[in-house]
Amino acid sequence: MTQKLRIAIIGAGRIGYVHAGSVNDTPELELVYVVDPFEENAKKVTAAFGGKVSNDPSAVIASGEIDAVIIGSPTATHIPLLRECIAAGVHALCEKPLDLDIKNVEEFRAQANAAKINITLGFNRRQDPQYLALKAKVASGTVGSIEQVILTSRDPGPAPQAYIAVSGGIFRDMTIHDFDMARNFVPNIVEVTAFGANSFCDYIKEEGDFDNVSVVMKGANNELVTIVNSRHAAFGYDQRAEIFGDKGMLQISNLSDSTVKSFTKDSTTAGEPFMDFFLERYADSYRNELKLFIEGIKTGKVLGSTYDDGRAALILADAAHESAHTGKSIKVNLN
Known part of the structure; x- marks a missing residue:
């Protein structure tokens, strides 16, 4: 070298x-x-x-x-x-x-x-400074034993139809990041239940995909993980997380370019728009x-x-896809 x-x-x-x-x-x-x-x-x-x-x-x-x-x-x-x-x-x-x-x-x-x-x-999200800080606090015992994890990820707007057509669907393309992040806190997921809807984008529906999904997963120690995804959000790139345990709760909020807030007769606590693109939000x-x-x-x-992290995320994505299309909860084995 x-x-x-x-x-x-x-x-x-x-x-x-x-x-x-x-x-x-x-x-x-x-x-x-x-x-x-x-x-x-x-x-x-x-x-x-x-x-x-x-x-x-x-x-x-x-x-x-x-x-x-x-x-x-x-x-x-x-x-x-x-x-x-x-x-x-x-x-x-x-x-x-x-x-x-x-x-x-x-x-x-x-x-x-x-x-x-x-x-x-x-x-890459595992290496984001906000999620690294969240992981460190969980590891230090701040919230005690994890009972619930809630992950929210909404894009500012849908990708072009040509991209959607080859993406493998929202669970394999978008939610897969949240499946990996879920395992960052609850490594051993054993059951997946997912729901999908077509709420606003006709061409996504034409491609046989969903534009709006929710997933609930159960961990081997009875932890519950909830993932909320959408292909659009009027207020910008929506990236939030919450970890709840027997000793407390941790949260990550959306980031803006400025922390300045305005308070007037028309509104209170009005802030700058959230970062509008994943490349801005996750540059670090x-x-x-x-x-x-x-x-x-x-x-x-x-x-x-690792390679096995990628494998596990895809297993969860496939299970969510199956659940959303069959209405059944899907048992998974990530070993």
């Missing part, structure tokens, strides 16, 4: 651009390649952050010019690219989900977990995730989310 860790980013969409910015902000890293089948997308990233352009991820992985990749390409490419990374001895930070078919995840599981490279899953989490990935490579350990 050279003095600087040599990085390739595969996928030059909006998430690839964010990762490139994080690489650029990290002195220990060098952005060597940006890979995308549409080279114009890759050129936009390299124009901002440097590096060479390629449309061939396999050639870049096998080139010997890189030490690690950040995979932000379409979901169907994730496991094939991880296989190539293992063969080439190239470390990989891979965006979620691992795949849309749990069979592919299970088939690759033994090879992934036995790999000599670092495979880290991109569940992407940088922290990358730092943990680098430290994991140095120490030979996966310090962030």
Whole structure:
């Protein structure tokens, strides 16, 4: 390995651009390649952050010019690219989900977990400063034994229809972050019940998906986890959490660009709008995730989310999908 860790980013969409910015902000890293089948997308990233352009991820992985990749390409490419990374001895930070078919995840599981490279899953919210503080307080015993977890996640507006059509559905695309966060506090989920509705978006309904969902899950120690998701929120990007235990309660509220509040004859406690996009709200989490990935490579350990974390989140997403379409509660085994 050279003095600087040599990085390739595969996928030059909006998430690839964010990762490139994080690489650029990290002195220990060098952005060597940006890979995308549409080279114009890759050129936009390299124009901002440097590096060479390629449309061939396999050639870049096998080139010997890189030490690690950040995979932000379409979901169907994730496991094939991880296989190539293992063969080439190239470390990989891979965006979620691992795949849309749990069979592919299970088939690759033994090879992934036995790999000599670092495979880290991109569940960035675990590394958000607010959630890190929440986790630390739970670990210190502030709320005692967890009894309830409530997670709320609403996007400012729905993604385009073309994206919805290939996303795998709201549970695998959006709620999967909340499934992972739920396991951050209640690792062993044993039962999933979900409800879905079409409340406002016709093209999401046309694609056979929901725009509004709620999920209730039970943990092995009788903890209850409630997840509320929507593809829109008039007041911005709605990201809240509550942990309730026998000794108290912890909450995370939405973030604004300013904490200034106004009090007038027309309104009281009026504040600035909430952050309007996940890239703003979770910018720090992407940088922290990358730092943990680098430290994991140095120490030979996966310090962030693991392959099995990605597997567990997809199992929960599949169970929620089944429950919402059948009206049944679904038992799960995450082992």
